[in-house]
Amino acid sequence: MNPAQRVVTDATLTIQQKINGLAHVAEDQLDVLRVGPDVQELRDAGVICDLFEGAAPYRPRYVVPDYELFMRQGSEFLGLKAPADIWEATAALLILYRHVPSITSFPVYLGDLDALLEPFVGDEAEARKAIGLFLTQIDRTLNDSFCHADLGPAATKAGRIILELTREQQNAVPNLTLKYDPELTPPDFAELAAATALDTAKPSFANHRIFQSEFRAMGSDDYAIASCYNGLPKGGGSCTLVRLNLAKLAPRAADRDQLLSSVLPEAVDRQLEYIDERVRFLVSESGFFQSSFLVREGLIHPERFSAMFGLVGLAECVNAHSGGARFGHDDEADELGLRIIRDIDARVRSHVSPYLAFNGGRFLMHAQVGIDSDTGVSPGCRIPIGQEPELPEHIVRSAPFHRYFPSGIGDVFAFDPTTRRNPGHLRDIAAGALKSGLRYFSAYAADADVVRITGYLVKRSELARLNRGEATMQDTTALGRNAINNLGVLERRVRS
């Protein structure tokens, strides 16, 4: 069947999802990227993958607006004055979201919501009502689980209200992160976040100190966590994300030496070349940065955009070349894993993009969580599901990888439902994990309706709907179903 016709006649898609699907089909008619045969061969083999970004990049993959500035100045383009109360503030944000492009056609970053709304929290009951409606509208109209909002590190009234409502509403959207700093985040606020995570698989805990110091060193005052768990410069974002599938790369090397000396470095170079080409088209030809009002009004700046060098399937690659040692269990295997990551990091760092100014033109490393069609490929540098060691060992073995991935890496832990009686248990483990060097920590209770798939969230009740052949609100539900089948997401080791 013609791809457009397949989209048009798919009974499990809503109209909105069909329109997005058709746009994708149209984009893929274009042949505007200059891709050399070596790159194309690796793309065809699935080693290099742009995650269905499309054949003609006409908007950045991830856009991270400076919502703080928007709240101060309003928008000339949108005809909005700076908001003066909680109703105007929530309405203004909802209006702007409609105009924030990203790869998903939905905004992948909704702002540091507690800080944005706190100045407008006067009467608490009124604020609760306004924020409750705001969150409901986000869930029902920005129906994509890659929409991500941030909280913390400080405790605020708005932050507490958002966490409490998140628990009550049990929505899949938005994805949430608590920027956690042991000095700035009070234990009771972190415990409320942990209790919320046990009920709704969010927020996750981000290592605020690590993110903040790294992004400052790159020249960005502030950072955001967007989409799954992607650290990005505020007021900018990432033009593209391309990933290297190490699981598929591994069999192309006869042995470990060949992997490290030629197969891996060549693939890294080809991926850098491909990223450069996608960025070139977006920056020099698509006209995005010339025409977007977000740029004109200072909400995003071209010089704060980077691009993400992603990778996936480290565990499988290591296990193929470690002579029987197992990734996540044997020191030898973990050593090889670190060697591979260090090699990639060094090569990525030495590459300077001719089109991007942020971070001196150097791309950001990202441990990609996988796509729904992956089979036998573990997300990023994660230990495969079903082989997870005991919790403390799991954390200690994962931590050394986290420093290499400023634009995102994280581990997900399933907890026994009885942990709800003692959310402080989860808070302590999350805090300890971050203190041990983990960048990002996600948890949920094994029986919750909202489940974290790899980075995004889906509701089991929505999955059931999809399995009955009905349309579901979020397009991420379909991704979740495939990931559950292909990655065994629901078989994560349960911690108690």
Next chain:
Amino acid sequence: MSGGAAPFPSRAERRELAAREGRVARILTFSAVDGPGNRAAVFLQGCSFDCVYCHNPETRPAVTAKARPDEQPAWPRAMTALGVVAAVWPYRAFLSGVTVSGGECGEQPDFLSALVGLFGGLGLPALVDTNGSLDYAARPDIVGRAAGFMLDLKAWDPVEHRRLTGADNAHVIANLRFLAAAGKLVELRTVVSPGLFDADSTVRHGARELAASGSAARYALIRFRPQGTRKAARDLPRPDDATMERLAAIAREEGAKDVRII
């Protein structure tokens, strides 16, 4: 906090405490169910009570396993207090504190005192989980350095208590009063199995004691569960929700501030 807080040990005293030996049933480095937050739980071996519903009957005998020469020592094992601290230390970033439990930790008071003093001095506040058989009023070294106590009230009536545990409860009740008044009691708990003892009266009296000393301790009402018990106890009746709710209502009525059904 009142109750004569003993200062944490000096360097010389630490050396002495670290060398003390005791019987350890096992050590759990991450526990969600032995007090607030994530805690390491150190279970000491040996208990002189003989509760009908004991969930860890293997921790009752005051023994250690014979260590075979070329094997990892088995549990329960003899350890120094320093050895216990060393086993927990690598996980400190993840812990709100440590809970010393049993068996019955009060059966080895000098070892318990060493653990409580060492952990507390290292910034890992120690909770003591006890059946109340030791006279804690006579041990300011333990009470002053422990962050708090979790005490079992198995039955209020001494005859019932003896039938249930084989032991008298005069010390238990004295400890309840003493620890509550000293502000050191963080949790009181009663395991409920209908018909085994008069739970209404036990909960009423327990809650009354908490209220009388203005204690903010949680009263945990725990349903009997057969997991881990001896064969003879498997068929003990399990309480229904209505029973548990009724007991919780009694506890609240008597003035317990924080009542939980578990």
